[in-house]
Amino acid sequence: MNSRRDRNARTALFDGIEEGGIRASPSYSNHEIDEQENDKAVDGLQDRVSLLKRLTGDIHEEVEAHNRMLDRMGNDMDASRGVLSGTIDKFKMVFETKSNRRMFTLVASFVVIFLVIYYLTRWYMV
Structure with a gap:
C-alpha cells in the first residue's frame, strides 16, 4: 500500500513531465510527435550538412x-636555378681559361685599389 501512495505522489509531482522532456498533450498521437521530432532532426541535419558543404x-x-x-x-x-647554373658555368670557364699569373695580377690589383681607397678615406677624414 505504501508503494502505491509513493507512485501516486510521484505521478502528481511529475505530472506532465516525461524522461527526456515534457509529455505531450493527449490530443497528439505518438505518430505526430515522432514526425515533428524527425522533422526537427532533419532540419538540424540539413543545417549541419550545408555548413559542412x-x-x-x-x-x-x-x-x-x-x-x-x-x-x-x-x-x-x-x-633561378637556371640562371645560377649559367653563372657558375661562366665562372668555371673564366677560371679554367685564365692562367695563374693573370689571376694573381687581378687579385693583386684589387688589393692595391682597396688599400689606396682605404688610405685616401682615412687621410680625408682626419
Whole structure:
C-alpha cells in the first residue's frame, strides 16, 4: 500500500513531465510527435550538412590557392636555378681559361685599389 501512495505522489509531482522532456498533450498521437521530432532532426541535419558543404568549399578554394602559389614558386626556383647554373658555368670557364699569373695580377690589383681607397678615406677624414 505504501508503494502505491509513493507512485501516486510521484505521478502528481511529475505530472506532465516525461524522461527526456515534457509529455505531450493527449490530443497528439505518438505518430505526430515522432514526425515533428524527425522533422526537427532533419532540419538540424540539413543545417549541419550545408555548413559542412560551405566549409569544404572554403577548404577547397584555399588548397587551390596554395597549389597555385606553390606552382609559381616552383617555376621561379627553376628559373633561378637556371640562371645560377649559367653563372657558375661562366665562372668555371673564366677560371679554367685564365692562367695563374693573370689571376694573381687581378687579385693583386684589387688589393692595391682597396688599400689606396682605404688610405685616401682615412687621410680625408682626419
